[in-house]
Amino acid sequence: MARVVVDVMLKPEILDPQGQAVANALPRLGVTDVSSVRIGRRIEIEFDGEPDLDRAREIADKLLANPVIEDYTIRVESAAEVA
Amino acid sequence: MRIGVVTFPGSLDDGDAARAARIAGAEAVRLWHGDPDLHGVDAVVLPGGFSYGDYLRCGAIARFAPVMESIIDAARGGLPVLGICNGFQVLCEAHLLPGALTRNQHLHFRNRDQWLKVEATNTAWTNGFTPGQEILIPVKNGEGCFVADPATLDKLEAEGRVIARYVRGNPNGSQRDIAGITNEAGNVVGIMPHPEHAVEALTGPSLDGLGFFTSVLRALAGAAAGGQLAGGQQ
Numbered sequence: 593m594a595r596v597v598v599d600v601m602l603k604p605e606i607l608d609p610q611g612q613a614v615a616n617a618l619p620r621l622g623v624t625d626v627s628s629v630r631i632g633r634r635i636e637i638e639f640d641g642e643p644d645l646d647r648a649r650e651i652a653d654k655l656l657a658n659p660v661i662e663d664y665t666i667r668v669e670s671a672a673e674v675a
Numbered sequence: 676m677r678i679g680v681v682t683f684p685g686s687l688d689d690g691d692a693a694r695a696a697r698i699a700g701a702e703a704v705r706l707w708h709g710d711p712d713l714h715g716v717d718a719v720v721l722p723g724g725f726s727y728g729d730y731l732r733c734g735a736i737a738r739f740a741p742v743m744e745s746i747i748d749a750a751r752g753g754l755p756v757l758g759i760c761n762g763f764q765v766l767c768e769a770h771l772l773p774g775a776l777t778r779n780q781h782l783h784f785r786n787r788d789q790w791l792k793v794e795a796t797n798t799a800w801t802n803g804f805t806p807g808q809e810i811l812i813p814v815k816n817g818e819g820c821f822v823a824d825p826a827t828l829d830k831l832e833a834e835g836r837v838i839a840r841y842v843r844g845n846p847n848g849s850q851r852d853i854a855g856i857t858n859e860a861g862n863v864v865g866i867m868p869h870p871e872h873a874v875e876a877l878t879g880p881s882l883d884g885l886g887f888f889t890s891v892l893r894a895l896a897g898a899a900a901g902g903q904l905a906g907g908q909q
Contacts, residue, residue: 606822607848609782655739658732658768660775661822 594643595669600657601632636669643668676701676895678888679716681746681762683708683737687724688759688871695871696720699888708740718755718799718891719746721762723815723869733776733818734764743769755799755891756863760816763855763865772856772865773831774823779816780848788880789814789846789868791839791854798861801838803890810839810883814846814854814868821849821856821867831856838864 602608608630615629635656637648648666657664678696680703682689693703704716708726713719726737737743743765750756750771758766766772779785790811793804804810823831828851831837838855845852847867855866870884 605824606777607780607820609778609780613782655731655735658735658775660767660773660824661777 594639594641596637596639596643596645596648596666597669598635598637598648598652598656598664598666599632600635600652600662600664602630602661603663606661676718676892677704677714677716678702678891679704679706679713679719681706681708681719681721681742683724683726683740685725685728686722686761688722688869689724691869692720692722692759692871695874695884695888698874699885699892701888701892706742708737708742711741711745713742713745713749717895718757719749720871721746721756721758721765722871723760723762726761726765729761729818732764732768733761734766734768737761737765738768747771750858750863753860753862755894757800757887757891758863758865759869759871760819760867763867764818766863766865771863772858773827774821774856776816776818776867777820777822778818779820779846784815784817785819785846786815787813787846789841789854790843791868792842793839795835795838795857795861797835798838798857798864798890799894800864800887800890801857802894803886809842810873810886811881812868812870812873812884813880816847816867819847819849819867821853823850828853834859839866839868 611630618626652664678701680689680693696703747769764776767775793808796804796806836857838857840852841854857864870887873879873881873884
């Protein structure tokens with residue numbers, strides 16, 4: 593299977609209130625050694641044929657990430673990972 | 676004058692926006708997200724709601740609707756466009772306005788009547804106000820926190836492109852209390868609170884919202900008389 597994985601994260605300087613809410617909940621689980629939690633989004637794209645990183649990058653630039661507030665990383669998932 | 680109001684799947688305030696346009700004295704023309712034809716309208720309102728379910732990011736998918744391709748072209752050519760709430764998010768995603776709207780800092784949905792201070796009044800949608808005027812219109816959003824990098828914020832301030840700021844309490848954590856901004860030409864305006872919900876005494880906290888709709892009619896009348904659009908260059 594030809595799968596490209598795009599991980600989208602808020603830029604470091606953008607406040608992540610969801611991550612903060614999760615971080616603030618951790619002490620209730622007894623976890624007290626976590627200094628920061630940030631939440632992003634993982635997107636899996638499956639192509640009909642070979643994974644096309646350039647096409648995936650174009651999709652990410654245009655739609656999947658908003659460059660004003662988000663960064664993304666992109667990679668082809670290995671067969672071992674897919675399995 | 677004909678004001679178009681777009682309906683996306685998930686729009687909520689298109690009916691109220693059309694009604695506000697009519698109360699202001701315009702003919703309201705309903706535009707459909709899948710139809711690129713703007714039907715000869717003189718101005719466009721992108722209403723509030725949850726277009727395409729707000730999936731991915733608010734406004735991110737609506738920006739690629741067939742009607743938006745036409746609106747983006749027309750806006751670059753000077754067509755007055757007002758984005759309210761979700762419409763503001765769509766305008767940012769379409770890069771017609773800078774910055775982005777993110778999750779409210781406190782994570783709560785905020786629905787209340789909100790005081791704003793109007794600043795820039797040289798736009799197509801705010802020329803009927805006076806600078807510094809305080810107005811009361813409803814705010815209702817979950818992702819209304821305006822963010823941009825410091826250089827963009829400084830540029831917006833230096834160029835007088837903040838059209839309104841929250842006063843007496845910032846409902847969502849927006850940077851520099853920004854509630855609405857305009858593009859360089861003054862024809863495209865985005866605002867998070869809802870002027871279309873404050874156009875008559877029975878249903879709104881004030882009539883202050885009507886000023887946005889009467890402003891664009893005045894701008895269009897001025898343009899038709901041969902003058903420059905009131906929202907033109909300073």
